[in-house]
Amino acid sequence: MDLEPPPAKRRRTTPEPDYSSQPQARERDRGDDRDRSRRHYSSSQSRSRDRTRNDDRDRRLSYRHRSPSVDYTPRSRSHSRRRSYTHTISRSQSPDHLRPPRPVLSFTELFVLPSAHARGITSAKFSPDHTLLATASADASINIYSVPSQLTPSQPFKLLRTLRAHLAGVNAISWSPIGPPYTLASASDDKSILLWSPLSSDFPIPPSPLVGHSNYVYSLAFSPKGNMLVSGSYDEAVFLWDVRSAKIMRQLPAHSDPVSGVDFIRDGTMVCSCASDGLIRIWDAGTGQCLKTLVDENRKAVTAVRFSPNGKFVLAWTLDNCIRLWKYMGADGACVKTYQGHVNNKYSLAGTFGEYNVVDEDGVEKREAFVVSGSEDGDILLWDVNSKEVLWRGVGHKDVVLSVDYGRAKDGKGLLVSVGKDRQLRLWVEDAEPSRDTNNDVNSKDMDVDNEVDIDGRTVKMEIKREDTMSIVGHA
Numbered sequence: 001m002d003l004e005p006p007p008a009k010r011r012r013t014t015p016e017p018d019y020s021s022q023p024q025a026r027e028r029d030r031g032d033d034r035d036r037s038r039r040h041y042s043s044s045q046s047r048s049r050d051r052t053r054n055d056d057r058d059r060r061l062s063y064r065h066r067s068p069s070v071d072y073t074p075r076s077r078s079h080s081r082r083r084s085y086t087h088t089i090s091r092s093q094s095p096d097h098l099r100p101p102r103p104v105l106s107f108t109e110l111f112v113l114p115s116a117h118a119r120g121i122t123s124a125k126f127s128p129d130h131t132l133l134a135t136a137s138a139d140a141s142i143n144i145y146s147v148p149s150q151l152t153p154s155q156p157f158k159l160l161r162t163l164r165a166h167l168a169g170v171n172a173i174s175w176s177p178i179g180p181p182y183t184l185a186s187a188s189d190d191k192s193i194l195l196w197s198p199l200s201s202d203f204p205i206p207p208s209p210l211v212g213h214s215n216y217v218y219s220l221a222f223s224p225k226g227n228m229l230v231s232g233s234y235d236e237a238v239f240l241w242d243v244r245s246a247k248i249m250r251q252l253p254a255h256s257d258p259v260s261g262v263d264f265i266r267d268g269t270m271v272c273s274c275a276s277d278g279l280i281r282i283w284d285a286g287t288g289q290c291l292k293t294l295v296d297e298n299r300k301a302v303t304a305v306r307f308s309p310n311g312k313f314v315l316a317w318t319l320d321n322c323i324r325l326w327k328y329m330g331a332d333g334a335c336v337k338t339y340q341g342h343v344n345n346k347y348s349l350a351g352t353f354g355e356y357n358v359v360d361e362d363g364v365e366k367r368e369a370f371v372v373s374g375s376e377d378g379d380i381l382l383w384d385v386n387s388k389e390v391l392w393r394g395v396g397h398k399d400v401v402l403s404v405d406y407g408r409a410k411d412g413k414g415l416l417v418s419v420g421k422d423r424q425l426r427l428w429v430e431d432a433e434p435s436r437d438t439n440n441d442v443n444s445k446d447m448d449v450d451n452e453v454d455i456d457g458r459t460v461k462m463e464i465k466r467e468d469t470m471s472i473v474g475h476a
Contacts, residue, residue, distance in 0.1 A: 104384070104391045105370065105430070106430075107392060107394060107416055107429060107431065108429055108431060109427070110427045111153050113424065113426075115424075116135060116143060117137035117139050117141065117143065117423050118423070119137055119139040119169070119423065120138045120402070120420065121135050121138075121419035122137060122169070122170060122171055122172070122419075123135065123350070123403045124136075124417045124418070124425070125173050125174065125175055126406075128175055129179075129182075130408055130409070131147050131180075132147060132198065133417060135425060140169055141166075141170070142186055142196070146158040146160050147415075149409075150410075151409055157427070162202075163186075163196055163203075164202075166186065166188040168188050168189035169188065170188050171187050171188060171216065172187040173185065173187075174221050178225065181200065183195055183196065183197060183205070184196040184197075184198050187218065187219065187231060191214065191233075192209040192211050192213075193208075194209055195207070195243070207244070208246070210229070212239055213231065213234075215234035216233060216258075217233050218232050218234060219259065219261045220262065222264065223285070224264060224267060225268055227243055228240060228243060229241040230263075232262040232275075233259055234259075236253070236255050236258060238251075238252040238283070250288040252288055252290075254275070254281060255273065255275035255276075256275070256277045258275060259273055260301070261303060261304040261305040261306075262274075263305055263307050264285070264307070265307045268285060270282055270285055270291065272328075273305065276303075278298075279295050280293070280302055280305055281293050282314070294314070294316075300319045302317065303319060303344075303347075303348035303350075304316070304317040304349065309369075312329060314326045314328055315353070317344065318344075320345065321344050322339065322340055322344075323339040323351075323371060324338050324339075325337035325371075337385070337388055338388070340388075341381055342375035342377075343376040344373075344375065346376060347376055347400050349373055349374050351372045351373030351403075352372060352405055352406050353369055353371060353372075354371075354414065354416075355367045355369050355370070356368055356391075356414060368384065369385040369386075372416065374400070374402060374403065375400075376401075378397035378398055378399060378420075379393055379397070380394035380404055380418050381394075397418065397424060397426065401420040402420045402421065404417070404418045405417050409429070413430045414429070416430075
């Protein structure tokens with residue numbers, strides 16, 4: 001495949017941080033038109049991700065871009081934007097087909113924190129046990145919230161502390177899977193990575209700071225054992241860090257453009273990365289060898305990547321209003337699913353996988369997987385992994401939704417947290433009753449996870465337990 005040449009390298013635009021002075025956040029007044037909320041592609045902005053070519057830079061964001069295959073209930077102008085919409089499936093084959101069809105999946109907005117940060121919120125992450133929530137912002141701060149055991153509109157999240165030590169906007173955060181107590185890592189425009197113990201200290205913990213990147217640190221993720229970090233930067237490199245010593249274990253010359261997303265596979269043997277050059281790469285975490293390069297024929301900028309829970313697929317966000325599910329194993333990596341219906345052609349959006357309960361026609365309740373993402377029109381969308389249909393659309397934000405995360409309350413209900421440029425934090429709770437599954441194409445084979453996978457003729461061993469996997473399918 002002929003690939004167009006990558007764009008010119010981006011110059012460093014921020015000076016080296018000075019760690020000799022007392023760590024303190026420094027808010028930068030750059031005007032609303034230069035808001036460095038996470039993910040806007042511009043060389044002078046924190047999370048700037050406008051990596052489109054010159055011929056489409058003047059393209060306007062299309063409002064409410066929706067897939068023609070999905071039917072949505074029209075929204076009355078007199079109703080509040082807090083209302084959410086659910087996609088429904090016809091049940092004409094059911095004996096009670098005259099009744100209104102039940103939604104496949106729906107969430108209800110529980111509460112809103114209108115000004116959670118002073119500037120745009122770039123990332124939101126639940127802790128592994130879902131008892132804490134961390135939010136990062138372009139105002140160089142990180143908020144730590146306690147998630148109550150009983151969630152009610154009158155009992156929102158309690159702000160435990162605000163962490164301030166970065167000298168510029170915070171682009172990404174990641175929780176260590178080892179705990180409690182859990183360690184939090186943060187990446188910033190000050191070119192550093194800091195480690196935190198949110199429940200015990202307001203200041204970074206040793207061996208912070210992790211310094212080595214020569215430009216903005218844009219993305220990061222912990223390994224499953226919590227002993228390694230992977231980071232991606234505007235310096236076009238991917239670093240693998242030893243968390244205990246703060247030393248760089250591997251330095252991968254990964255891409256020809258800023259690295260916008262990284263992730264560890266669940267057994268820690270592989271790392272994936274993506275960049276504005278349109279490439280997705282799979283790396284051996286032990287040797288640093290590139291195992292696979294995935295590229296779409298349009299080669300649009302890829303802004304975020306995430307391994308599927310079963311480790312067989314990679315989910316990628318691209319600046320063409322698409323989210324693609326890639327099967328990277330085997331001789332030829334292929335895109336097996338494409339999710340559409342949201343707006344994404346300018347900003348770096350991030351989401352995750354989740355799961356929900358369905359009841360099949362035999363009355364058997366089981367779990368299925370979904371993909372969730374924000375949108376540049378302020379909405380939140382959930383797609384069924386198998387059918388690619390939009391299960392639910394949440395409306396409420398007034399600007400771009402940059403980050404969405406999924407967790408579970410103590411009573412088992414699903415939780416969605418959404419943040420973005422409007423500085424709002426919104427919490428959504430899954431409706432309790434499981435829905436009837438009317439579009440099921442998942443079978444037991446989808447739950448199987450091989451211990452060894454073949455990538456371009458090389459065998460890579462994976463340590464994944466069957467009972468820990470989610471049904472992420474590979475049907476074309």
